[in-house]
Amino acid sequence: xxxxxxxxxxxxxxxxxxxxxxxxxxxxxxxxxxxxxxxxxxxxxxxxxxxxxxxxxxxxxxxxxxxxxxxxxxxxxxxxxxxxxxxxxxxxxxxxxxxxxxxxxxxxxxxxxxxxxxxxxxxxxxxxxxx
Numbered sequence: 001x002x003x004x005x006x007x008x009x010x011x012x013x014x015x016x017x018x019x020x021x022x023x024x025x026x027x028x029x030x031x032x033x034x035x036x037x038x039x040x041x042x043x044x045x046x047x048x049x050x051x052x053x054x055x056x057x058x059x060x061x062x063x064x065x066x067x068x069x070x071x072x073x074x075x076x077x078x079x080x081x082x083x084x085x086x087x088x089x090x091x092x093x094x095x096x097x098x099x100x101x102x103x104x105x106x107x108x109x110x111x112x113x114x115x116x117x118x119x120x121x122x123x124x125x126x127x128x129x130x131x
Contacts, residue, residue, distance in 0.1 A: 002130035004028040008121045012114050017041075020048025021113055025062025025120040029069045040069075054096030059113070060085050063120035072127055081123055088119065 007028035011019040019027065022044040030040030044065065048058045063081055067073045085093050092098055102112040 002122075002125040004032075004125050004130060005118060005121045007031070008117055009114075012117060020044070021058030021117050021120075022047035022062035022065070023058075024117045025059050025124075026065045026069070028121065029066040029124065033069050035069055040065075050095030054099075055094060057085075057093050057095045057098055057116055059116035059120035060093050062117070063124050066121075066124045067127070070124070070128060072124075077127060081127070084123060085119070 005028075008024050011024045011027060019041070023041050026040045026044045027037045031037040035043075044058075044062055046052065047061045047065075050056055050058065051061075060082065063085075064073065064078055067078060067081065082093065089098060090101075092101070098116070099109060099112070102109060
């Protein structure tokens with residue numbers, strides 16, 4: 001478990017202000033860059049809950065933004081991250097479908113979203129070689 005994952009876990013525990021999935025993935029990486037946590041929080045505001053429309057999962061979007069912060073947002077790396085997240089979730093990365101499947105399985109939504117956040121952070125850490 002890396003320092004970024006530890007920080008994401010801390011952020012997800014904070015009730016106010018709430019860190020949506022995209023923010024909780026992006027902020028740990030941004031805090032260690034010139035971008036900074038406050039700016040990352042603001043930038044990722046509209047990307048939770050699938051851009052507030054059930055579209056692409058915020059954790060996936062946050063991971064893609066984190067790759068950009070880390071200078072790894074080339075097409076091969078970004079498509080690989082998206083492909084991995086799809087493979088891990090039966091070909092699906094849309095928030096609405098992921099949450100539907102979560103509900104059908106009787107799983108807690110918050111726990112599901114935390115797992116998605118931690119997966120996104122872990123994938124970026126893996127690409128960075130973070131232990």
